Amino acid sequence: MTLQSSPSTFATGLTVLVGLVACALPVWLRVVRWPQLREQHADLAVPFIITTVLFGLLVVSLPTYDSIIPPDAYTLLTLVILAAVLVPWAVFCLRYTGRDHLLTNRRIGVISIVLYLFVTVLILDVTEMLPGSTLLTILLGIGIVGLFGATFAIVGMVLLSTYRDAELPMGQSLAVVLPPVVLMMASQGPGADPTTRTIVNATVLAVATGSLWMAVTRYDVLTRRPGTSRLGLRSVVTEMDEAVLIINTExxxxxxxxxxxxxxxxxxxxxxxxxxxxxxxxxxxxxxxLEYSTTTGTQTFDPRVSRITGGGGQRLGLTITLIDVTDREMRRQRIEVLNRILRHNVRNDLDVVLANSDRISNDEIRSTIKSTLQGTLRLSAKAREAEEVMSTVMTSPEEFDLTALAMAVADEFRSGDPSGDITVEAADIQIVSHQPVVRRILRELVENALKHADTDTPCVTITVRENPDGDTELIVADNGPGIPDLEQEVVADGRETQLKHGRGIGLWFVSWAVTQLGGELEFDQNNPTGSTVTVRLCD
Incomplete structure (x- = not known):
């Protein structure tokens, strides 16, 4: 038997064996892996299985159809296989990298028809049988160049996507792109006798088959994809409730x-x-x-503008996100109006009522009215002071002596009204924060403890310390009746209702201020009676 005129039995057997191994891959995927892949990864599994089915069938049947191919066309066998599997492989790669938005049924259908006509022309070598074969040959050459170009583009896209994904090894995507690359390289190999070409083709097909098996067994490309981050970013933009516009430099x-x-x-x-x-x-x-009249009426938006730049820093355009703040702006306006009414109009009216309360002849009624009015005025003043103090959070923090601040607040209440036995237990601690806000927090907690005390001599202990985690803690403990559970629940929940509400704004201010400072607020029971409030100021 001569090896120059026809493939050897060894080369043919090797090709068939490689084809059988390739055909086993889609069978294994469908029988063993499909129950796991069907729910979340069918979009990748289906085109991958189609790719391996076509690849395996073409390889295992190679001895059948290579007899109709002219001997000088053996170098094109791997190119035929590449063209036959390119469409499902490309669909897999586009989904694998998160670019499946480029896929439409029409595009897939047109490209498939063109490629399979191309395969038919290559196999049957009809360029010599038809009139105008020169033009057809030119078109065939253009088709081969286009095939190579598309393959290289997809290979580059897969490798680049994996390079940008720090979680995936590059070997995973190399296993995906190696089969078409070796098929393409084999088709461009030097001419040789049919037997040598068949052995070369069998070797190339064995490498491609091994790469496909490795892709799903060692790396599991059907469940781990570099397109996850890209799809996540795209879904954030496409599915978010806010309007997003992308504009160019014009x-x-x-x-x-x-x-x-x-x-x-x-x-x-x-x-x-x-x-x-x-x-x-x-x-x-x-x-x-900005305000804009939309399909649902006039709405107010908070526009967020971000630049789009290229790799060299050049300006490519802008993204503009329109955040609907209509409800927020309406709520802000209502609060401003109500705040103005409560702080100015009502307060002025209360001053008038208080000034004329002395005309009431009944002493008991006059005393009750004056006490109630004065309490309301104090509440209004406290709200105004709290608002002014909270505005300092917008300024830069500064370093101050927290121990000295605690002692100053204690001295203030030892001789003030309300007053009590104030003890300070503090180490020498310097912190960087907003001193007026911290002072106000401490004053509110001490005042709350003294005001609601049920003993003639209320005792309050202020502790300044550093916990094991390195955070500064400001603790106010008293021997009174304790803060009611309902009051704690309202502040912890962050909202009030007609059935669940607090008695004032003191604890609300403390909660707001601690949150603004980036700290934590905790309530606990003191032993044997009273409450303990811990303000944790984190660095």
Missing amino acids: ENIVNANAAATALFGTDIVGESFESVLEQSVSSVRACDT
Whole structure:
């Protein structure tokens, strides 16, 4: 038997064996792995299985159809296989990297028809049988170049996506792209006799088969994909409730998410930003809020503008997120109006009533009215002071002596009204925070303990210490009746109702202030009676 004219029995057997191993892969996936893949990973498993089925069938049947291929066309066998599996493999890769939005049934159908016509021409070598074969040969050459270009583009996309994903090894994506790469390289190998080419082809097909097996056994490419982060970012933009606009350097809208389309009631892609929002980009960037008449009425938005830059830092465009703050702005306006009414109008009226209360002849009624009015005025004043103190949180923090501050507050209440036995247990601790806010927190806690005391001589202990975690703790303990559970629950829940509400604003202020300082607030029972409030100021 001569080896120059036909493939040897060894080469043919090797090719068939490789084909059988390749065919076993989709069978194993369908029988063993499919129950695990069906729920969440069918989008990857289906095109991968189709790829391996086509690859395995073409390889195992190679001895059948290589007899109809001219001997000088043996170098194109691997190219035929590549063209036959390119569509399902490309679908897998696009989904694998999170770019499945590029896929449509129409695109897949057109590309499949073109590729399989290309395969038919290669196998049957019809370029010599048809008139105008020169033109057909040129088109065939262009098709081969396009096939190589598409393959290289997809390979680069897969490798780049894996490189950007720190969680996945590069070997995983190498196992995905190696089969088409070796098929493409084998088709460009030097010419040789049919037997040598068959052995080379069998070797290349064995490498491709081994790579496919490794991709799903060692790396499990069907469940771990670099496209997860890309899909996550895309879903954040496309599915978020806020409208997101992407504009280019000419301030034209080049993309918009579904929320933006619903907001404006039409597809605004291609329109200029100014024609849609009736404001320029520069004016939007300069404003805190903007109003726009949408399909649901006039709404107020908080515009967030971010630059889109290239790898060299060049400006490519902007993203503008329109956050609907209509309810927030309405609530802010209502609070401002009610605050003005309570702090000014009502307070002024209460001053008038208090000034005229002396005209009431009944001493008991006059005393009750004056006491109630004075309490209401004190509450109004406390609210105003709390608001002023909280505004200092917007300034830069400063270092101060917390122990000295605690002693100053204690001295204030030892001789003030209400008063009591105030003890300070403190180490020498310096902290960096907002001193007026911390002072106000401590004053509120001490005043609350003294005001609600049920003994003639209320005792309050202020402790300043550093806990084992290195955080500074400010603790106020008393021997009174304790803070009611309902009061603690309301502050902990962060909301009041008609049935669940506190007795004032003191503890609310403490909670707000501690939160603004980035600290923690805890309530506990003192032994044997009273309550313990811990303010933890974290670094």
